[in-house]
Amino acid sequence: MQVTLKGIQLAYDRHNKIFDQLSFHVQDGELLALLGPSGSGKSTILNLIAGLLTPNAGQILFDETDVTKLDARNRNIGMVFQDYALYPQLNVMDNIAFPLKMAHVKKATRREQAQKLAKLVHIESLLTKFPNELSGGQQQRVAIARALAKKPKILLLDEPLSNLDAGLRVELRDEIRHIQQVTGVTTIFVTHDQNDALRIADKIIVLANGVIQQVSTGADLYRHPRNLFVAQFIGSPKINTIPVANLIPYISKEIPASILTQAVTAAFRSESITNDPVANALMTNLPVTMTHQVQIGRDSQTQLQFENNRLISTAISDNYTQKIQTINVAPRGFFLFNDDDVCIWEGDAHD
Numbered sequence: 001m002q003v004t005l006k007g008i009q010l011a012y013d014r015h016n017k018i019f020d021q022l023s024f025h026v027q028d029g030e031l032l033a034l035l036g037p038s039g040s041g042k043s044t045i046l047n048l049i050a051g052l053l054t055p056n057a058g059q060i061l062f063d064e065t066d067v068t069k070l071d072a073r074n075r076n077i078g079m080v081f082q083d084y085a086l087y088p089q090l091n092v093m094d095n096i097a098f099p100l101k102m103a104h105v106k107k108a109t110r111r112e113q114a115q116k117l118a119k120l121v122h123i124e125s126l127l128t129k130f131p132n133e134l135s136g137g138q139q140q141r142v143a144i145a146r147a148l149a150k151k152p153k154i155l156l157l158d159e160p161l162s163n164l165d166a167g168l169r170v171e172l173r174d175e176i177r178h179i180q181q182v183t184g185v186t187t188i189f190v191t192h193d194q195n196d197a198l199r200i201a202d203k204i205i206v207l208a209n210g211v212i213q214q215v216s217t218g219a220d221l222y223r224h225p226r227n228l229f230v231a232q233f234i235g236s237p238k239i240n241t242i243p244v245a246n247l248i249p250y251i252s253k254e255i256p257a258s259i260l261t262q263a264v265t266a267a268f269r270s271e272s273i274t275n276d277p278v279a280n281a282l283m284t285n286l287p288v289t290m291t292h293q294v295q296i297g298r299d300s301q302t303q304l305q306f307e308n309n310r311l312i313s314t315a316i317s318d319n320y321t322q323k324i325q326t327i328n329v330a331p332r333g334f335f336l337f338n339d340d341d342v343c344i345w346e347g348d349a350h351d
């Protein structure tokens with residue numbers, strides 16, 4: 001099922017407008033990630049789609065049907081929250097089958113359905129256990145199976161991995177993608193963690209202060225951020241930023257004067273900084289001092305000081321013994337932003 005939000009306005013009270021003209025579209029069978037910092041409005045969007053909140057203006061459509069005023073119970077949506085919210089007095093089988101019981105489905109059919117779903121989320125051996133006998137990851141699998149029990153047309157996941165440790169998080173994240181592909185259910189996944197979004201989403205909406213910053217694939221957000229917020233929010237380590245004025249003497253590539261006069265902030269990815277010669281370099285011989293180098297798994301991160309700015313490079317070899325004195329910057333992964341923080345030039349196009 002397709003989901004469309006058109007010109008949504010929402011204020012919790014007169015002084016607290018959360019959205020003004022929020023619009024986006026989710027395709028049938030798509031996994032969309034809503035990615036943004038705390039307070040950006042992600043959960044509020046899920047509540048609007050679920051029918052737990054009604055917008056002050058605008059429309060919500062499921063396919064072509066306007067559901068803006070439709071009761072939450074009639075929207076056929078499955079929801080999974082961060083805190084699992086399982087019924088403690090019911091075992092796994094009964095937790096999964098609960099929505100079917102509420103819908104007066106016969107016991108034998110409920111059990112059969114619950115078993116199928118338990119198998120899908122790999123908890124078929126736990127059907128007689130109670131929630132307090134399960135790990136966090138297992139509880140979240142039960143919650144996902146329960147959300148799928150009524151064959152929802154839309155699945156809403158609100159930070160479903162937040163309470164899990166790193167290993168379980170990765171495992172369940174991939175599992176969610178697998179389940180979503182097997183069932184084909186249109187899914188909206190709320191997260192503040194870019195790794196979750198980049199790893200499993202077909203499309204990502206980056207949100208800040210109730211405003212959509214950019215909608216695209218993870219790769220496109222990384223390579224072509226529309227503004228400084230997206231450039232800084234996507235990518236790890238965080239992109240390096242420096243006032244353009246500090247860099248002007250070192251720019252060796254032709255950037256039109258009309259761009260340079262508007263450019264306020266330069267940003268460049270850690271992998272575009274190296275002490276090796278760079279063919280077609282954007283900047284050469286920036287004087288730096290190397291302050292620190294750490295090995296993080298396969299990668300080494302080198303911290304450099306350029307004037308008053310700290311830079312991180314991941315393209316300097318880890319067995320570097322001498323002090324690095326100058327660095328070069330490749331055009332790929334280099335961006336210029338104007339005083340509205342809009343990207344006005346990117347090195348990729350001039351690589």
Ligand SMILES: Nc1ncnc2c1ncn2[C@@H]1O[C@H](COP(=O)(O)OP(=O)(O)OP(=O)(O)O)[C@@H](O)[C@H]1O
Pocket residue numbers: 012013016018036037038039040041042043044045192
């Ligand atoms: N019931 C409410 N009454 C008033 N303001 C609210 C209410 N719920 C949320 N807000 C405000 O709406 C904004 C968006 O909140 P929301 O919970 O949607 O953000 P979020 O991106 O999901 O954040 P988090 O990741 O912390 O859950 C915040 O400024 C928040 O303070």
